[in-house]
Amino acid sequence: MLPDLIEIVPLKSPQDSTVILPGSKSITNRALILAALARGTVVLRGALWSEDTQAMVECLERLGFAVQVSSDPAEPANRTLTVQGHGGTIPNAGTPAQPLELFVENAGTAARFLPPMLCLGHGSYRLSGIPRMHERPQAALVGALRQLGYRIDTPNDRLPAVVHGTGPHPGAACSVSVEESSQFASALLLSGGIGGWQITVTGGNEDELPYVDMTRRLVEDFPWEGGTYDIEADASGASYFWGADWLLWNFFDSCITVVPTPTSGMQADQKFLDLMTQDAWKPSYSRRTDLADSIMTAIVLAPFAAQPTQFTDLGRLRVQECERVVALRTELTKCGARVEESGDTLTVYPGTLHGAEIETYNDHRVAMCFGMLGVLVPGMRLVKPGCVRKTFPNFFAKLTELGAVIRDADGAPLSGDDLLA
Ligand SMILES: O=C(O)C1=C[C@@H](OP(=O)(O)O)[C@@H](O)[C@H](O)C1
């Protein structure tokens, strides 16, 4: 287990290395919902095994779906998951007086993808998560499910919420806004085929909805009658190693190879790799149209760019694992960067960084962004780095494979299980 404070000691000399990526969180949690709804047994290969996906598996098990978990020899943070689909029915349910309890931790995908699926059941289900998940938006999803004719009890349109399932409502229609999160639309689309729902997505142009396109593609390609589905490696997780390669290459001429390379085009963060090729850095990136979660990786790399960089449309980042815009500005500034916040835009200026004690705000991506900088910037210390368990439990073990050393508060180097979240 990772201790509550670690320091990353940068690489001393150039070293070529290969990093194996775990599976995509977004694809794994979509595939788990679809597998449960499928009409046969579905084997998910290369599925991510992290807090977010374990939360989803535990919810499915409580709902009565059998999920067999076996190790994946290719990657310790992956599993092969064999799910017994029930053809659109939900085996277990509670009553209005005693709903079946489901706990989603801080997994946005579980908190959003499960409610429409629970509407397909017959009975009552209470969804809750950690306190931050109870602050994160759910209103547009709750509103859409009510339009479809389902009863959802929540005093403030957030979690905890009780969903009362009454089975498919063929022909029912709803419109859902993706303003606060695109996961609302994905959630409805995953269960909408079985529910018989007509779904209209509002609040985003076609080129602004890569995660909704991902959902549509999975629904289309999924083995609904049973079979095998391979989960692609995580492009958002890859960004930290593509970024480390860019940082180190500028100084050392060393090379990090990241495998397997996500190439399906399903993950918007696949595009992050293009930024990392020589002279490709642009003066401006939008969270809506350019990058997804990897925009955070780009923000912390921006002090190393040749010119100031603007990061726009960051509004949604304020309601995710933490208030990410403020977190990134605060922690980057601590490291000596010049960062300006104006509306939902951050402007980051070129400059030299130094190490600092970084708050991670229980946000895996804050921990991974500054962990990545630690391969080059001396003195980078991270408070509570274990939050990487949300999507990348062996992230720091992989960082040591690049040649970085991770030390505890007493300066002792960590190895083996001590590097795992
Ligand atoms: O659909 C998904 O799998 C995701 C959608 C994005 O969230 P928003 O749509 O809330 O921006 C992203 O940040 C999250 O990590 C995963």
Ligand SMILES: C=C(OP(=O)(O)O)C(=O)O
């Ligand atoms: C926003 C994220 O997660 P989620 O919304 O799935 O909890 C993320 O992984 O950066």
